[in-house]
Amino acid sequence: MNRHSGPPPGQHVELPHDHPVVARVLGGMLLRQARATPDRVAVVTSSGTLTYGELTGRALRIAEAIDDPDRPGRRVAIRLPRGQAQVVALVAAALSRAVQLAVDVSDPAHRTDALLTDFEADLLVTDRATDELRPVVPALRRLLVDERGDLTGPPAGPGAGRPAPAPLSPRGPASPEDVAYCVYTSGTTGAPKAVEITHRGITGRLSWLQEAFGLTPQDRVLYSSSCSFDASIGEVFWPLTAGAQLVVPEPGTRRDPDRLAAVVAEHRVTVLQMVPSLLDLFLLGRRPDERYDGLRLVLAGGERLTPELVRRVHARTSARLFNLYGPSECSVYATSWECPRDPDPEEVLIGAPVAETDLFVLGPDGRPVPDGEPGELYIGGPGVGRGYWRRPDLTASVFLEGLERLEGLEGPAASGGADGPDGPGRRGGRPGRVYRTGDLVRRRPDGLYAHLGRVDRQVKIRGYRIEPGEVEQVISRDRAVRQVAVLPLARGTDTVLAAALVLHPGADPGQAVERIGTLLAGALPGYLRPAVLAPVTELPLNAAGKLDAKNLAERLAATAVQPHMSAGAPPEPARGRPDTEALITKIWQSALKVDGISADQDFFDLGGDSFTALRSIRALERELGRDIDVSVLYAHPTAASLAAALGDDV
Structure with missing residues (x-):
């Protein structure tokens, strides 16, 4: 199959709204909804509203200017402030056969230059104010729009001079296997890399969202994420393909908890999708006794969701709260878990795989690990992206083209996935293709997954391999x-x-x-x-x-208080009174549940921690009848040195 496989150059193709390709192409899903409800409100902003018909009409005019009949798959960047014009441009790129990249206007100009150059953009959709205030890549061809999303002059480039399309009539459709959008993610080398996501991948996720959470015409979804992050794809296109309303706050609102809270209240927002840090900020935006009873659904993802934040969301809303997990490389979402209304939740899971998604948990040897054991997560299914733009080596290292490369893996049943129509681990699209996430997870006996952190954060202390995320989860x-x-x-x-x-x-x-x-x-x-x-x-x-x-x-x-260190050979340790040493070792044996502790053994080598240190010092205070700072134990971690530090005044 060619990289882009639309209709022949210059040919317009009209597909019936129930054609199967429509449901697997982003523009097709948007047009199907617009045709069904042209007079329904689609976008709500502080400056007014757009109906589905108005939104799609404006977007199609831009899409016509974007498309090149001789070159499907143009690479189009969108750089507009949050508002009507930005949403119109995002929809326009989806209606065209372009690969879109959304760039946040608040990003530094040098970073934007680097991204647009790496992306090899053919066209930049922007407005005059943004372009003049923060100019980038002067040689790049522009398509200027006004604040409403209308073209402000003759379209630039190959689209100029062609007749406008009929209302709600797309140019030829993209293929489900074509790239719909790119999103940049940070890399361990410091150089951002562009993930390529296909129409099949993102439309499958949008279909899952609607099947799982069922937006209605009465729902209002807040657009809160930066357009440069993949979470914005779900926030913008899910409501617009489901007949709901997209509420677009003014630029800067997401950084101000009071303004954010006011937008949610004023526009009667019913659905929030936020990263936990923004959700935390949002809950600071009103007095602690005020509630958000208009919210029915809160989706958190992109960061670790803590039990404390779960408690706060449940205390302030009657909404159902879901924790969503998924790398950008796998079309935004891969797992979902509803956070129960437990007054004292012990663990926040990432849950079970979403539709058309396979999960595999493998050890360092590439073999499946038993339930309950930590391992690295691999994700399969049509949501897995094509790879990284112009980064073949990096793509080959994490996008694995065949399950046969994963030694001992026999299909999703080994780690809780579900078989697709094409057999184990194969769900159409790309048989057996998996993405190596670098995330450490544990699959529980009930089939749900817990996220433990990153594989590359593992440390080894005293011979034990330790995953900090597991400890963080408990704390x-x-x-x-x-x-x-x-x-x-x-x-x-x-x-x-x-x-x-x-x-x-x-x-x-x-x-x-x-x-x-x-x-x-x-x-x-x-x-x-x-x-x-x-x-x-x-x-x-x-x-x-x-x-x-x-x-x-x-x-x-x-x-932190450190043990005493000196140059050269260590001196003989100072010793305190034998009865004090004996008292200390007795207390330590009780606190650490260890027998036979000698006066020269290190408290922390024996398994001591901040809690047992504090408990031991409190016990010693009671026995000696004096106040003792816990830092003394950190500086003198053996019974002998501690007794000496305490002196004879005991």
Whole structure:
């Protein structure tokens, strides 16, 4: 099959609305809805509304200017502020046979230049104000529109001079296997890469959304994500292919919780789809006793959803809350889980695979791992993207073309997927094609999946392989914890596990540390419990908005009490009174559930952590009748050195 396989050059093709291709091509789904409900309101903005007929009419005029009859699959970038014009342009690109890339106008110009150059854009759809204020790639051909989405002059390029299409009549359809859009994701090398997603992939996800959640004409869906992220694809095109209304807030609203809350209330929004960090911000936008009872559905995805945020959503709304997971490489969504109204949820799962999706959990040897064991997640099905634009080596490393390359894998039944019509692991489209996510998951006996973090975050401490995400998941159950990051921390010549805790305002750090210590002791073995629990004001982020682990480790190392170190041969350790040493070892044996501890053994090597350290110091205080700072134990982690540090005044 050719890369783009539309009709012959210059030929218009009209397909009946019930033709099977219509349901597998994004433009076909949009046109089918517009024909069915031309007078229904489709888009709501602060400046007015657009009906489905008005939206599609304007979009088709732009699509006609975009399309080149001699070159299907033009690469079109859209750079417009959030509003009517942006939505019209996004729909126009979908109605054409173009590959679209949406660029956020707030991105730095040098980044936009780099993306448009890498994307090899043929055409830029923008407005005059944006283009003059923040010019990019001067040589790139422009198609200018006004704030309503109408063309402001003769169309640029090969589309100029051709007659306008009949109302609601598309140019020839794209093929389901053609690329519908690209979205850039950050890479480990620092260079962004463009994921190519086909019409078959994204239309399958939109169909699943409608089957799973059933939008009605009364529903209003908020457009909250940046257009440069793949979540916006679902936010924009799901309501517009289902006959619902898309509510488009003004630029800048998503960063202001009060304005965001006002938009939801004023426009009677019923469906939210947000990343958890934005959802958290949104809930800060009104007084704590106010509720959002107009919301019926909240979809969270793109980041880890914490039990605390689940509790807050349920406390402030009567909406059903779902946690959605999926890499950009797999058409936005891959799994879904409804968060139950549990007053004290212990774990937020990523759930079960969505329609037409296979999941495989494999170990480092490429073989399926048993239920309950952690392994790397591989995703199969027609939602898997074509690969990375102009990055064949990177594509080959994570987009695997055949299940036979995965040793020992015999089909989805091995890890909970479902067989498609073409046999195990094959659902039409691309038989056996899978994407290696780099995410560490665990499949439970009930078939649901838990996300444990990234494979590349695994650390090895004292011979144990540790996944920080597993520890973070437990810590995040505490109501006081807003954010948590677990990472290895150097302590002298040793390495320990540390947890940085961002607490909610008003939370007592000491009480939180005690509770979390108890929580960890009851949920995880000793080697998985952090030796340091450190409340911090914030987690440092890098330029990509992700955790800056190196920066955080340096901060913790600078503030944490370290064991005494000296140059040259270590001196003989100072010793305290034998009865004090004996008292300390007795307390440690009780706290750590370890017998036969000697005075020279390191408390933390024995499995001690922040909680058991605090508990041991409190017990020692009671026995000695004096106050003792817990930091003394971190500086003197053996019974002998601790007894010496406490001195003879005991």
